């Protein structure tokens with residue numbers, strides 16, 4: 316399955332990176348970073364009404380190249396100006412054509428918190444996220460066993476980083492809750508066959524405690540999806556492709572919010 320393949324390649328990437336920057340050096344740098352108190356990513360999601368996490372993504376294994384032209388800083392600025400509550404930035408280089416430098420530059424440019432979207436298989440990558448300026452890091456349950464997940468969330472806490480814990484089914488939701496996740500995301504895309512069902516997140520919402528911030532991820536195309544998610548007490552949505560493919564992101568975001576009359580193009 317694709318997720319396992321990506322995880323294997325990520326392990327190799329981390330091993331190589333450690334030769335350039337050893338864990339001890341990275342850790343020191345991470346703890347020397349200035350930290351905004353109060354977990355700004357969680358604050359952004361907890362605000363009244365549905366929050367929007369807008370994703371900067373060049374490509375994906377399911378869609379291939381999404382944005383031929385990829386002015387990532389302009390895109391991030393446009394998201395912020397359009398009213399995004401947070402930004403998600405892919406840093407995985409092989410399958411998503413992401414880069415650490417995209418995240419670093421975006422975090423230096425916008426005021427809203429930035430999520431590092433990568434495949435965390437080692438603690439090392441959490442320190443990297445911090446040093447790159449992220450306010451949050453994605454932790455995928457399918458890649459991290461519960462004991463380790465608990466430890467990773469604690470590491471995030473000591474760094475003032477929020478963890479967005481991704482779960483796909485009931486069992487993973489209970490692992491996430493057990494590990495102390497305060498933010499849980501459910502991916503509507505099945506990583507085995509890439510099929511998308513927005514009902515996946517609405518179905519699983521009830522299984523996470525009310526006080527957990529709940530994020531619906533992937534496959535969100537129009538205001539009817541948003542309305543359905545709102546009805547099911549989702550706190551935030553994570554949207555990539557629909558926004559990346561639209562020429563006017565501000566218009567698209569207001570269309571999704573049900574404010575605009577146009578089709579967002």
Ligand SMILES: O=P(O)(O)OC[C@@H](O)[C@@H](O)c1c[nH]c2ccccc12
Nearest residue numbers: 502532533534535553554555556557
């Ligand atoms: O482009 P979409 O369908 O709106 O999806 C965004 C985001 O949810 C998706 O990129 C994603 C969700 N979970 C992930 C884990 C790794 C990489 C990417 C993802």
